[in-house]
Amino acid sequence: MIQRTLTEIEAMVNGSGLHVKFLNQQINGVTTDSRHVEKGNLFFPLVGDKFNGHKFVDKAIEKGAAAVIWAESEINPPENVPVILVKDTLTALQDLAKGYLEQLKPKVVGITGSNGKTTTKDMIAAVLETTYKVHKTKGNFNNHIGLPLTILSMAEDTEIAILEMGMSASGEIELLSKIAKPDVAVITNIGEAHLLDLGSREGIAEAKLEIVKGLKKDGLFIYYGDEPLLQDRVPSLSLSTVTFGESHKNDYFPTNIIQELNGTSFKIKDTEYFIPVLGKHNVCNALAAYAVASYFEVKNEAIIEGFSAIKISGMRLELVQGENGVSVINDAYNASPTSMLAAINLLEDLKGFNQKFVVLGDMLELGENEKEFHQKVGESIKQDKISHIFTYGKLGREIANGAKQNRSDEYIHHYDDKQALIEQLKTMVNEKDVVLVKASRGMKLEEVVNSLI
Numbered sequence: 498m499i500q501r502t503l504t505e506i507e508a509m510v511n512g513s514g515l516h517v518k519f520l521n522q523q524i525n526g527v528t529t530d531s532r533h534v535e536k537g538n539l540f541f542p543l544v545g546d547k548f549n550g551h552k553f554v555d556k557a558i559e560k561g562a563a564a565v566i567w568a569e570s571e572i573n574p575p576e577n578v579p580v581i582l583v584k585d586t587l588t589a590l591q592d593l594a595k596g597y598l599e600q601l602k603p604k605v606v607g608i609t610g611s612n613g614k615t616t617t618k619d620m621i622a623a624v625l626e627t628t629y630k631v632h633k634t635k636g637n638f639n640n641h642i643g644l645p646l647t648i649l650s651m652a653e654d655t656e657i658a659i660l661e662m663g664m665s666a667s668g669e670i671e672l673l674s675k676i677a678k679p680d681v682a683v684i685t686n687i688g689e690a691h692l693l694d695l696g697s698r699e700g701i702a703e704a705k706l707e708i709v710k711g712l713k714k715d716g717l718f719i720y721y722g723d724e725p726l727l728q729d730r731v732p733s734l735s736l737s738t739v740t741f742g743e744s745h746k747n748d749y750f751p752t753n754i755i756q757e758l759n760g761t762s763f764k765i766k767d768t769e770y771f772i773p774v775l776g777k778h779n780v781c782n783a784l785a786a787y788a789v790a791s792y793f794e795v796k797n798e799a800i801i802e803g804f805s806a807i808k809i810s811g812m813r814l815e816l817v818q819g820e821n822g823v824s825v826i827n828d829a830y831n832a833s834p835t836s837m838l839a840a841i842n843l844l845e846d847l848k849g850f851n852q853k854f855v856v857l858g859d860m861l862e863l864g865e866n867e868k869e870f871h872q873k874v875g876e877s878i879k880q881d882k883i884s885h886i887f888t889y890g891k892l893g894r895e896i897a898n899g900a901k902q903n904r905s906d907e908y909i910h911h912y913d914d915k916q917a918l919i920e921q922l923k924t925m926v927n928e929k930d931v932v933l934v935k936a937s938r939g940m941k942l943e944e945v946v947n948s949l950i
Contacts, residue, residue, distance in 0.1 A: 498525065499597050499650075500653075502522065502523050503515055504520045506524060507581050509593050510581065510590075511592060513581070515581050516579065516580075523537075525537035527541060528541070529550065529590070529646065534556075534561055535561060538562050539563065539564050539565075540558075541590045542554055549571075554567075554575055558577065558578050565579070565581070566590075568582075587641070590642070590645045591645050594649050594676055597648055603655045604656065604658070604680045606625075607660050607677050607679035607682045607683065608621070609664070609685070609708050610683070610684050610721075611685070611689065612688050613779070615810050616779060617683065617786060618661045619808065619809050620804070621659050621683075621789050622659050623804065623806050624786050624789070625789070627795065627802050628796070629657045631655070631659060632655040632658045633647075635647065638661075641672060644660060644673050662677070667704045668707070671707035671710040674708050674711030678713060679708070680712075681719060681792055682717075683720070683788075684721060685781070688833045689834050689863055696864065709734060717736075718738045719739045719741065719785060719789065722741060722747040724742075742781060747784075750784070751781075753769070754780055756776075760774055760775065770783065770801060771801075771805055775814045775816060778839040778842075778843075786804075787800060790803070811827075812827050815827040822928030823927065823931070824930070825934065825946055826931065826932065826933045826934065827943065827946045828840050829934050829941075830938060832857075832858075833863075834873065837874050840933055841877065841878060841883070850930060851927070852885070852925075852926070852930040853884050853932075854883070854922070855933045856945050857889070857893060858889040858893045858940035859890035859891060859936055859940050867895075868892070871893070871899065872896070872899035874896050874899060875895070875898060875900035878903070880904040884908070884930075885909075885925065886910065887918055888900075888911045888912070889913070889915060889942065890913070893911065894911050897909050915945070922948075
């Protein structure tokens with residue numbers, strides 16, 4: 498984590514007002530959350546539409562904050578700790594992260610995409626950690642606040658920083674890319690997430706492509722080559738590129754994909770790899786990781802080792818054993834039409850189970866065509882592959898309506914009450930059955946998972 502004197506901090510954030518007696522005092526790490534202050538931290542009180550962190554500065558000081566960044570427009574700065582005045586505390590946080598990166602000079606990998614960002618980040622980290630000292634985004638710290646905090650938590654001896662970049666509107670990834678200035682930029686895919694904000698898949702593609710705005714001049718752009726929206730736009734960018742995808746026209750493509758209960762095996766060129774991750778679609782994420790590893794000249798033996806050691810963040814196609822021998826695929830972290838269809842296809846392909854159940858809930862932020870997207874998911878479910886369909890929520894009902902196009906009502910169970918769904922589901926699942934649980938984060942379907950394990 499960042500450790501600097503307050504004189505250095507003041508210069509890095511373009512601040513002023515630091516009292517002379519504090520010039521050589523050192524801070525250890527930064528935080529924006531007064532609840533999680535650690536002794537010696539520099540506290541940044543951020544301001545939003547419905548909150549003002551300056552109101553919590555006293556609490557931060559009580560918990561051990563060593564110094565405070567303070568907006569010039571705010572009155573009554575604290576008198577009992579060092580204070581650095583800035584025009585805007587968020588901009589100061591971002592400037593500090595930018596300056597810290599420039600001082601440490603690690604190589605930077607930036608990752609974005611509609612689906613698979615976090616999984617791909619974890620895969621890239623796993624293969625690079627075999628050879629380099631790596632720092633990666635933790636959790637979902639991937640926005641205009643989380644990315645700077647991720648950078649500022651980085652150890653001084655970091656060789657490669659792997660930074661996930663999320664967004665909800667255009668312009669956001671450009672900001673993150675210009676803070677991080679990646680050596681390698683990765684787009685995993687273009688899906689339907691954020692259609693509500695961006696209006697179309699074309700708009701999403703344009704927003705994701707902002708990741709190259711901060712790409713170093715000699716940097717590499719790695720992207721999903723089977724996406725026409727990227728194929729059409731990338732040539733005009735005049736970048737050094739590498740593509741990955743299912744089709745053989747890509748620089749990296751898989752062959753011999755075999756789905757097993759404990760993961761997925763596949764070949765790249767003539768070498769076989771295994772990832773302890775479910776889903777053939779995750780092979781594409783592994784291809785992106787392979788491309789990054791190749792750029793950094795990681796040896797093939799190390800890539801094999803790294804792939805086998807992958808640890809994916811929770812609630813992402815996570816296979817867990819439940820009560821009475823039932824298996825549960827916990828994919829409740831988030832959902833879009835693309836990722837939900839991929840998860841259902843995975844379940845349909847799995848062998849060795851008696852009954853297969855899906856529990857599907859609302860996919861949020863899909864815009865004006867949200868009902869149609871949900872109905873198409875329901876229509877796609879193969880009646881000879883899935884035993885029972887459970888749906889939950891207002892839009893989940895549309896999945897049920899779509900499923901009714903192909904099968905009778907007795908196999909389709911819709912609930913507006915989550916507890917009622919859980920109670921019915923538990924009466925139906927038995928040993929050697931498998932249940933897939935998936936919906937957007939806001940639906941909290943991990944409660945269904947927890948009831949089964």
